[in-house]
Amino acid sequence: MSRLNGSRKPAQFKESVIREMTRLAQQHGAVNLSQGFPDFPAPEAVKAAARDAITAEVNQYTVTWGAPQLRQAVARDFTRRYGVPVDPEVQVTVCCGATEAMVATMLGTLDPGDEVVVFEPFYENYGPDAILSDAVIRYVTLHEPDWTFDPEALAAAFNHRTRAIIINSPHNPTGKVFTRDELAAIAELCHRWDVLAITDEIYEHIIYDGCRHVPMATIDGMADRTVTINSLSKTYSVTGWRVGWAIAPPRLAGAIRKVHDFLTVGAAAPLQAAGVTALSLPETYYVELATGYQRRRDMLLELLESRGFACFKPEGAYYVMTDIADFGLGDDTEFARYLVSEIGVAAVPGSSFYRDQALGRTKVRFTFCKRDETLQAAARKLDALRAPAGST
Numbered sequence: 001m002s003r004l005n006g007s008r009k010p011a012q013f014k015e016s017v018i019r020e021m022t023r024l025a026q027q028h029g030a031v032n033l034s035q036g037f038p039d040f041p042a043p044e045a046v047k048a049a050a051r052d053a054i055t056a057e058v059n060q061y062t063v064t065w066g067a068p069q070l071r072q073a074v075a076r077d078f079t080r081r082y083g084v085p086v087d088p089e090v091q092v093t094v095c096c097g098a099t100e101a102m103v104a105t106m107l108g109t110l111d112p113g114d115e116v117v118v119f120e121p122f123y124e125n126y127g128p129d130a131i132l133s134d135a136v137i138r139y140v141t142l143h144e145p146d147w148t149f150d151p152e153a154l155a156a157a158f159n160h161r162t163r164a165i166i167i168n169s170p171h172n173p174t175g176k177v178f179t180r181d182e183l184a185a186i187a188e189l190c191h192r193w194d195v196l197a198i199t200d201e202i203y204e205h206i207i208y209d210g211c212r213h214v215p216m217a218t219i220d221g222m223a224d225r226t227v228t229i230n231s232l233s234k235t236y237s238v239t240g241w242r243v244g245w246a247i248a249p250p251r252l253a254g255a256i257r258k259v260h261d262f263l264t265v266g267a268a269a270p271l272q273a274a275g276v277t278a279l280s281l282p283e284t285y286y287v288e289l290a291t292g293y294q295r296r297r298d299m300l301l302e303l304l305e306s307r308g309f310a311c312f313k314p315e316g317a318y319y320v321m322t323d324i325a326d327f328g329l330g331d332d333t334e335f336a337r338y339l340v341s342e343i344g345v346a347a348v349p350g351s352s353f354y355r356d357q358a359l360g361r362t363k364v365r366f367t368f369c370k371r372d373e374t375l376q377a378a379a380r381k382l383d384a385l386r387a388p389a390g391s392t
């Protein structure tokens with residue numbers, strides 16, 4: 001066996017199914033409702049700030065932990081919204097997207113053999129992040145239709161090897177928004193087993209029907225054992241900028257910062273400068289963001305349901321999980337491949353969000369972070385799909 005192969009760690013995970021679906025969409029000229037990136041413009045003021053920063057020669061490395069003004073803006077915003085004090089000098093680390101913030105946090109806080117609790121379905125990066133960190137995941141299932149967890153199953157996932165739990169709220173792929181009571185139940189287990197909560201709150205502002213986002217750091221006693229991860233990507237429609245951050249308790253921040261330093265040194269300097277402008281947009285921006293997405297959500301729900309998809313209505317984030325069993329067109333992967341190649345719409349097979357793939361075999365995820373024209377184009381393509389018997 002040649003030694004000129006990949007190492008053992010990447011051999012344990014597969015290429016991202018979501019990014020593969022985007023490639024297939026391009027290959028087949030399909031409408032891409034698979035990967036969560038907006039196809040409408042980012043806010044003009046934020047783009048202008050990036051251009052101005054480049055012109056003003058903000059083109060060299062920033063401080064490794066992030067440009068001071070961006071760290072201050074992140075800390076100020078979190079404290080103003082949620083009342084949790086954050087020291088930007090110590091606690092905030094700016095990274096290349098929430099993606100790097102998550103892997104830097106896991107590499108910086110987990111030791112080989114530590115266990116991490118993850119809810120399934122999950123955002124697909126957490127599995128590879130755990131493998132890269134030599135950690136072992138314990139999965140706890142979120143049950144449809146409202147994606148609740150069994151408190152006993154959650155309690156059973158904790159033991160003396162548990163080092164962390166990952167929570168993503170609002171949740172990709174289901175749109176679940178964890179309630180204060182659910183977070184309090186998780187917090188109680190974190191206290192009991194001395195466990196860290198790592199929370200991915202990247203869809204913080206994309207929330208519907210009067211639901212409220214509750215950060216784990218606001219739950220009693222949790223600020224000292226929570227790393228909060230967020231980014232510019234979704235809130236400001238700049239997924240390609242790769243600017244995110246981790247807010248960590250002081251005793252953990254140093255470890256995360258060291259890993260981040262040696263992984264990437266820092267995120268793009270002019271885009272960090274533009275992040276300061278983004279974080280100072282008026283409150284109306286966030287209201288319009290959420291109402292715009294709620295309208296698109298309702299549009300996608302209507303167009304999918306009228307064509308025979310059973311949909312789980314999301315409370316937040318910008319995805320709709322559907323059940324496709326009644327179409328009789330095979331399992332999730334067969335269905336998604338048929339959809340992209342024959343119908344011309346790309347979506348993500350549900351099994352890619354589950355460790356127990358059987359749980360995702362009848363599910364397919366669509367995103368609605370798209371212009372009305374894109375959603376209407378998808379609707380026209382989906383007209384060619386034979387609706388399941390008995391559906392409207």
Ligand code: PLP
Nearest residue numbers: 036097098099123172231233244
């Ligand atoms: N976390 C979740 C839950 C996501 O859905 C995504 C992107 O889809 C990311 C993180 C990636 O964030 P970023 O673009 O900031 O790396």
